[in-house]
Amino acid sequence: MILLEKRPQPSRVWTFATPVLAVVLTMIFGGVLFAALGNNPFETIRTIFLDPLFSEFAWFYRPQILIKGAPLVLIAIGLSFGFRAGIWNIGAEGQYIIGALCGAAVGLAFYPTESFIIFPLMVIAGALGGWAWAMIPGFLRVKFGTNEILVSLMLVYVAEQLLSSMALGAMRNPDGVGMPGSRNLTQYPSATSWINESAGMHWGVVFAFIAVIFAYIALSRHIFGFQVRLSGQSPRAAKFAGVNPARLILICMGLSGALAGLAGLFEVAGPASQVSINFNVGYGFTAIIVAFLGRLHPVGIVLAAGLMALTYIGGEIAQSNLGLPGAAIQLLQGMLLFFLLAVDVLTNYRIRLKREGLT
């Protein structure tokens, strides 16, 4: 008989080992899945996990990892605070879109003036946009006790509608002969977020690393991080310790919204280059997986975002070179979260094998 026995305290070893184990299990079961689809499992796994880094075209793929990873890190760092405190902002995708729209609006409004002040203003507008969008579920939760999961999620669809309306209407490129989509921001030197396009460097990468450092310090050294952790583990104890739950909800929602908004702004002014109907590609949702895969820990999030970016790029290679269906890649990513949650039990429990009849 298999028994689960609660550990007196969480295991340190397993806290770090479970993400690795989850990745290994995903590779094994992913391989089985690919074999069932008629592909060579070893080749497919190698294509997805190793080719972006080590193949002869790695010089092209490596910068892509930065580009895909940066928004994931930014958003996941913001979410990790709320998730630790038991505040579930599921609508980062919407805040990402609104941040992009607000930031782009500032840039487009100044077109074609050139000034060093334009890009900082766009950054502020992007952060404020995401913040404001996240404050809607935050405020409703504090004031009326609504569920922030539902409200923030539904606001994603509102944001998507706004995005298409902007791409087709107010922000459409006047010189674009009726084509949907705004002006190309990367061709507007004062407004682009690129630092070095061929190296994959844009301001989002810089901000992502700053966010990681700040999050690390806040969580380990600052009373705010302590209050966040305490609230997530024991809400009543947090209240007794003097944490104001309403204030914490607003701060955590606002923080994750602002970071998601920033991610959106850097994306629209860089890799995506314009406001278009299909601007958002699900970073806001993938970041939820990244946050948990990274154990809600800043350094873990960086590693997890790198891994997710890898599967994105490797998945694209596998699609074009091996003819793998796109859904198989999404399945692989879902599998990763599934295995992580499943093996997570080892952190707090140990498995004991007992022979039948001795109980």
Place this chain on the structure above:
Amino acid sequence: MTDPLLRLTGLTKAYPGVIANKDVSFDIGRGEVHALLGENGAGKSTLVKTIYGLVKPDSGKMTLEGAPFQPAEPRAARAAGVAMVFQHFSLFDAMNVAENIALGMENPPAQSEIAARVLAVSDQYGLPLDPSRIVGELSAGERQRVEIIRCLLQDPKLLIMDEPTSVLTPQEVAILFETLRKLSAEGTAILYISHKLEEIRALCETATVLRLGEVVATCDPRATSARDMAELMVGSTLHVPEKAARDVGDVVLSLKNLSAKAPHRFGTSLRNISLDVRKGEVLGIGGVAGNGQDELVAALSGEMPTGADMLHYKGKAIGQMRPNERREIGLLAAPEERMGHAAAPDMSLTENAIMTATTRQRLTTRGFLHWAKARGFAEQVIKAFDVRTPGPQNAARSLSGGNLQKFVIGREIMQDPEVLVVNQPTWGVDASAAAAIRQALLDLASKGAAVICISQDLDELMEISDRFAALNEGRLSAPRPARGLTVDEIGLMLGGAHDMEVAHDSA
């Protein structure tokens, strides 16, 4: 008929890391009221769970009326005539008494028949209970009666009662004892688990004392002093808290018509509580659980803000102050629930020290934590209060209840409060740890602090309080000097025994 009713021989049960019962043997005779004594963790509950079929022993055997008795599950135990009243009731609030009783039956008869049987049994044993009342409206004592009657309907040979009096007023205890004596006279044996020694002396004929899973003594409680029994339980000389002579000083905290709505559906509203607390005194507040204790602590700690003028601290209105502002000026509190309220189970003891000590111990500068200092403070608490743990890096949940309680109370006392509010400071704590905590509270008062001790344990309150007041349905009685209060007076202050006396007279 020389066979005892139940004979336990060499019962042993080990869990990983602990031996809960080791070679336990004793007999319970027919109609005997047998006490099972022991500190927390002595193995009492494992033993009764073995008898009730919830735990299978590793070795040893039991015989019931001479026949081997190995219940595989509680149903088998019940069929053999063993019934048990648990400390925590398993009743559905939204259903009436008869429905609740029917739920526990294998083949429940019609409601009207159950009601008739409930009435018959309650009449026979002096346990007044209306089968049609909704359980949610019953007092704790009445709920316990539902559980007892549920057992009695099975006509048990052995009735096991686990800490039955912890939720009762003195009058309700008297009624319960009356019933138990009647049952015993009719031949039903009772295995009575408690750590309230005076009760055992009043009720039981034989006591088996367990310590660390082993039977260490068997005695006649009527002929043994409470102190001797306590020492048998603890295994060492018991330290009785001493009250040092002290001067009672100025009023430091006053409650003026403190009223507050219940914070949630199952809470109790506080109604017009007025009280002056003086420096150097221990004010005991008694009452049955659920009469506003949690809410009163929350109002004092700042978790539940009230009208500003309802609370005055050294003449200043503080009803709207936040918890940490109150800590800053010297008003500290320790709530009842250790896990998840007074302490965060998954956090280390250092982090649990940070929880309430940041303000007074200056554990932060501009919000940045001083981990070394926090760790040092946690170590001080561990040392001063003899908390048994390998070190402050251990998670709070790895500590036993008594040790964590010592840490939680110690954490507040080590911060030098001017007013300390504690709720159930020794709940579920073994006798020696309880004595240490009470002594620490008395020492704090003798240093000039005011201590408000809220507790359901009247013996504890009488031992340490200078003045005594009772909470009943959110109202506080006028405090009276604790010295010289009789049990009857306390009972009346606690809200009396509801409507039971009448039924008892007729029984």
